[in-house]
Amino acid sequence: xxxxxxxxxxxxxxxxxxxxxxxxxxxxxxxxxxxxxxxxxxxxxxxxxxxxxxxxxxxxxxxxxxxxxxxxxxxxxxxxxxxxxxxxxxxxxxxxxxxxxxxxxxxxxxxxxxxxxxxxxxxxxxxxxxxxxxxxxxxxxxxxxxxxxxxxxxxxxxxxxxxxxxxxxxxxxxxxxxxxxxxxxxxxxxxxxxxxxxxxxxxxxxx
Numbered sequence: 001x002x003x004x005x006x007x008x009x010x011x012x013x014x015x016x017x018x019x020x021x022x023x024x025x026x027x028x029x030x031x032x033x034x035x036x037x038x039x040x041x042x043x044x045x046x047x048x049x050x051x052x053x054x055x056x057x058x059x060x061x062x063x064x065x066x067x068x069x070x071x072x073x074x075x076x077x078x079x080x081x082x083x084x085x086x087x088x089x090x091x092x093x094x095x096x097x098x099x100x101x102x103x104x105x106x107x108x109x110x111x112x113x114x115x116x117x118x119x120x121x122x123x124x125x126x127x128x129x130x131x132x133x134x135x136x137x138x139x140x141x142x143x144x145x146x147x148x149x150x151x152x153x154x155x156x157x158x159x160x161x162x163x164x165x166x167x168x169x170x171x172x173x174x175x176x177x178x179x180x181x182x183x184x185x186x187x188x189x190x191x192x193x194x195x196x197x198x199x200x201x202x203x204x205x206x207x
Contacts, residue, residue, distance in 0.1 A: 003138025025137035033057040048085035
């Protein structure tokens, strides 16, 4: 799920979820956050699966044609790629991808009797149904969290706005934090597989 339980922007650490999945959180004032945890099978060598953890946030806009466009804050996004058969450590990089959903629908699911969000990709193909899990969603601050370090005219680095360039990523970035017992209990809904959040106020969905 999104928020500090998935990614810590200060320590530059991910917390490993119990299951693979996708989470989207949307605020009513035009901001979003997303978290991905995916396992990639290796059919040629089943003992060497790959794992990808991604996080990004930014702003979204509703277009006149009913589509949603999500533009991330490019410097904030992070990806952790794991391939134990090819690399000793996971590869930690910046990540950002602008996304467009052709359309969306919010309705009450007739089977589960809970709010459901349907999202359709840019080509019109549907994602799996997304069910309401929490309201409001868990989100990190919507402002830039890790701006690039800039230099003053005199050559000194400006530090008032924070942190580090991509070359300054921490040495422990190959560590994925394990979940605490509290987080394990909070993940009890992960059996749905993938989850998501949407606003209409502010809604948190998963599927």
